[in-house]
Every structure is written in C-alpha cells, then in structure tokens.
Amino acid sequence: MAQQPGQAAWSIIDAKALGRFMPPVFPGEKSDSIEGLAVQLGLDPEKLAATVRAFNAACRPGTFDHAVLDDCRTEGLTPQKSHWARPIVRAPFYAYPVRPGITFTYLGVRVSDRARILYQGKPSANLFAAGEVMAGNVLGKGYLAGIGMTIGTAFGRIAGTEAAHAALG
Helix, strand or coil: CCCCHHHCEEEEEEHHHCCCCCCCCCCCEEECCHHHHHHHHCCCHHHHHHHHHHHHHHEECCCCCCCCCCCCEECCCCCCCCCCCCCCCCCCEEEEEECCCCCCCCCCCCECCCCEEEECCEEEEEEECCHHHHHHHHHCCCCCCCHHHHHHHHHHHHHHHHHHHHHHC
C-alpha cells in the first residue's frame, strides 16, 4: 500500500465475509457488482473486475476457519495470501479504505518512569516518548485492545509535563 498513489488502497470483501472479522469503524462502499463498486470508488471498472478475477483464480481450496491460521491460500499472486483466501463472488460486495501505518513497535525505545528516553541506561534531558513507540517495553508479553490509548494518555501527560519542565529550565 505504501507504494500506491496517495498510499491508499481498498480492502474488498463479499457477503460471505461479513461478520467473520472485527466490524469496521467506518462504513464502506457497497454494490451488487464489482464493476458498480469500482464506479463508486473512482476506479476503472474493467481493471478492478480483472483484478478480482485474477485473485479468485489464485485461491486454492482449503478448510476456512477465521479463528485460526487456516489452509485457504493463493498461488501465483505477489504478495501471496497465506491464510483466509476465499474467492470474492457473493454479492453484495464491500470496499473499505486502507492505508499503511505502524500500530506499535515491540521493543521500541526504553523510557524512564518520567517518560524520558533512556540512552545507554541514562534518562535524556530533553527527549521524551509516549504511546506505541514505547509500548512494547511496557507490555512485554502481549497486547490488550485499547491499551495503546491508555499508554498514550498516561505517558503523554507525563511526557508533556516533563518536556515543559525541561523547556522552562
């Protein structure tokens, strides 16, 4: 996605995928045909239909299970889809905008209890961190939904206060 114009892409699913994954935050586009969906998205209808046909042809049969890494995959696509690959064939069709991003960095920067970045074990005088860039060092063994917001809020306040103190001397 990062190499696409505007770093934007669309995730396209069909009716059989609804309710299988976490519900989207924002409503997507919906159409009874791939070509109709393309028009709504401002894409070339024939190119999108050809892309979906190529994806469908690359899907290999398997036992679909959205709760585990199943054996439904593609062959001949780059990048290959290794799990949960099922042909997009059952209307209505849906498209959701997606963009690249960093959710969190495990083992990101280390910080003190005052949100000061630790450099060679010593707290920086003027460099602070909060949120996901330092979350891996707080969480250690896993991630709970929403914890990044908590870490960002708590350490953001600490980092902001400490940065203000550092700036004022």
